[in-house]
Amino acid sequence: MTVSTRPGPAELLLGSDPQRRLHTLLTLVGWLTCFVMACAQHAAAMLGLADEAHTSRLAVFSLVGATLFYLLMRSGLAPRLASDAALSWLQASWALVSISWAYAVSGPARGAAVVLLVLMPLFGIFTLTPRQTRLMALTSFLAITLVVVWKTQSEPLRYDPRVELMHLIFAAIVMSVSTVLATLIGRLKRQSQRERAELASALERIQALATKDELTGLTNRRAAGEQLRRAARDPGAPLCVAMIDLDRFKQVNDSRGHAVGDEVLRHFARVARETVRAEDMLARWGGEEFLLLMPATTPEQALAVLARLRARLHAAPLAAAGPGYVVTFSAGIAACGDAADADLDAAIARADAAMYRAKHEGRDRALLEPAPA
Numbered sequence: 001m002t003v004s005t006r007p008g009p010a011e012l013l014l015g016s017d018p019q020r021r022l023h024t025l026l027t028l029v030g031w032l033t034c035f036v037m038a039c040a041q042h043a044a045a046m047l048g049l050a051d052e053a054h055t056s057r058l059a060v061f062s063l064v065g066a067t068l069f070y071l072l073m074r075s076g077l078a079p080r081l082a083s084d085a086a087l088s089w090l091q092a093s094w095a096l097v098s099i100s101w102a103y104a105v106s107g108p109a110r111g112a113a114v115v116l117l118v119l120m121p122l123f124g125i126f127t128l129t130p131r132q133t134r135l136m137a138l139t140s141f142l143a144i145t146l147v148v149v150w151k152t153q154s155e156p157l158r159y160d161p162r163v164e165l166m167h168l169i170f171a172a173i174v175m176s177v178s179t180v181l182a183t184l185i186g187r188l189k190r191q192s193q194r195e196r197a198e199l200a201s202a203l204e205r206i207q208a209l210a211t212k213d214e215l216t217g218l219t220n221r222r223a224a225g226e227q228l229r230r231a232a233r234d235p236g237a238p239l240c241v242a243m244i245d246l247d248r249f250k251q252v253n254d255s256r257g258h259a260v261g262d263e264v265l266r267h268f269a270r271v272a273r274e275t276v277r278a279e280d281m282l283a284r285w286g287g288e289e290f291l292l293l294m295p296a297t298t299p300e301q302a303l304a305v306l307a308r309l310r311a312r313l314h315a316a317p318l319a320a321a322g323p324g325y326v327v328t329f330s331a332g333i334a335a336c337g338d339a340a341d342a343d344l345d346a347a348i349a350r351a352d353a354a355m356y357r358a359k360h361e362g363r364d365r366a367l368l369e370p371a372p373a
C-alpha cells in the first residue's frame with residue numbers, strides 16, 4: 001500500500017512548519033481583512049460617500065502590502081530577512097498607514113475606520129509582548145489624532161472639529177478596551193505555554209524515574225523487563241544474556257561505608273556502559289547485580305565483551321575504595337539461539353546459575369552456561 005504524501009490545501013496555504021504556520025495564517029487573515037475593507041470602500045465610493053480614485057489607490061496599497069507579507073511569510077523569507085520573524089512592527093506600521101489613509105479618504109463614512117483600530121492590539125496578541133502591544137496602541141492613536149488634526153485644519157468645512165473630537169474619544173475608548181483585553185489574553189497564553197513546558201519536563205522526569213536506576217543512571221529492573229520482552233520478539237539473530245555480580249562488595253560497604261559502596265556501583269556502571277555497544281542493554285538488576293542483554297551476539301563474542309570489561313576495570317582502579325582497589329565481578333552467560341524462540345526467563349535463570357558457579361570457582365571470572373539440548 002502506498003501512502004499519499006501530497007500536501008492538503010491547508011499545508012499548501014500555510015506550509016508545514018508549526019511556528020511559521022501561525023504567522024502565515026495571521027498574514028492570511030490580514031489579507032482577507034484588507035480584501036473585505038477594499039470591497040466596503042468600493043461600496044462607499046459607489047454610494048457617493050468617498051472618492052473613487054482615492055479608495056482605489058488605498059485598495060491597491062493595502063492588498064499589495066498584504067500579499068507581500070503573506071508571500072514573505074509563506075516562503076520562509078521573513079525569518080531570514082528580520083530578527084522579528086513575524087515582521088510584527090512592519091505589519092503594524094503598514095496596517096496603521098492603511099487605517100489612517102482609510103480615515104482620510106472615507107468622507108462622511110470615516111467613523112467606520114475607527115472601528116478598525118480595534119484590530120491592531122488583537123493581531124498583536126500572537127506576536128507582541130504586552131508592553132509592545134500598549135506601545136503599538138498608543139502609536140496608532142497618535143497617528144489617527146494627527147490625521148484628524150490635519151483634516152480639521154486643511155478642510156474645516158468638511159471636518160467639523162466637534163465630530164472629529166467624538167471620533168477621537170471613541171477611538172481612545174475602543175483602543176483602550178481592546179489593548180486591555182489583548183494584554184489579558186496574552187498573559188493567559190504565556191501562562192498556558194509555561195504550564196505546558198513545566199508539564200513536559202515533569203513528564204520527562206517521571207519517565208526517567210520510572211525507567212532509570214537513580215544511583216547508576218542505568219535502566220532499572222522494571223524497564224529492563226519490558227526491553228527484554230521486546231528483544232525476545234525480535235527475530236533473526238543469536239542473543240546472549242549475562243548476569244554480573246560484583247565480588248566481595250559487602251567488604252567495601254563494611255570497611256569504607258555505604259557512600260563509597262555507592263561510588264563503586266557508579267564507577268562500575270560508568271565503565272561498563274562505555275564498554276558495551278549502544279544496542280546492548282545494561283540494567284541494574286538488584287543491589288550489586290547487573291544484567292547485560294547482548295542482541296546479535298554469539299557466546300564467544302559475549303565472553304570477549306566481559307573479558308574487555310574486566311580489562312577496563314583493571315585499568316581504572318578506584319582509589320576512593322582503597323589503594324589500588326579494582327572492581328572485579330563474577331558473571332554467568334547464557335546463549336539463547338534465535339531471538340524469536342528465546343525464552344528469556346529461562347536464559348536469565350541459566351545465566352544466574354552460571355554466575356553462582358563462577359563465584360564458587362573463585363570469583364573474578366565469567367562462565368558460559370550452554371544452551372539446553
Ligand SMILES: Nc1nc2c(ncn2[C@@H]2O[C@H](COP(=O)(O)OP(=O)(O)OP(=O)(O)O)[C@@H](O)[C@H]2O)c(=O)[nH]1
Nearest residue numbers: 245246247248249250251253258259261262287288
Ligand atoms: N552501597 C550500596 N550497597 C548496596 C546497595 N545495594 C546492595 N548493597 C549491598 O551489597 C552487599 C551485597 O553483599 P553480598 O550479597 O554478601 O555480596 P558480596 O559481598 O559482593 O559477596 P559475593 O557476591 O559473594 O562476592 C550488601 O552488603 C548490600 O547491603 C546499594 O545501592 N549501595
